[in-house]
């Protein structure tokens with residue numbers, strides 16, 4: 001898989017959803033689900049498309065909807081930003097397994113926020129700041 005020479009990773013343009021016409025925006029949604037932009041993503045194949053793309057902001061730098069991956073210790077996003085699939089831009093959230101492990105009795109998911117990753121991504125996309133970052137050595 002070598003799209004490096006095709007991928008203009010260095011020419012990033014700021015993209016705002018509000019700057020797109022309705023039809024251009026819908027075209028992006030369709031491209032996302034058809035996988036037409038898959039080659040632009042800097043991530044391994046375990047990242048999956050989100051179920052409701054329109055609830056997720058576009059990356060303000062590469063203009064893509066994020067893909068997401070939940071693994072043992074966290075949840076993470078991937079878009080077209082970064083050097084390669086290992087050195088890439090990511091927004092994180094805690095995973096359900098990690099929440100359980102760190103709960104008062106080691107098995108409670110009561111503090112788990114299914115939507116935490118989307119909230120963190122959307123907040124970052126709008127403001128450039130994270131609601132929370134991977135921290136405390138917990139996840």
Ligand SMILES: [Zn+2]
Pocket residue numbers: 059060061062063064079080081089
């Ligand atoms: Zn991006």
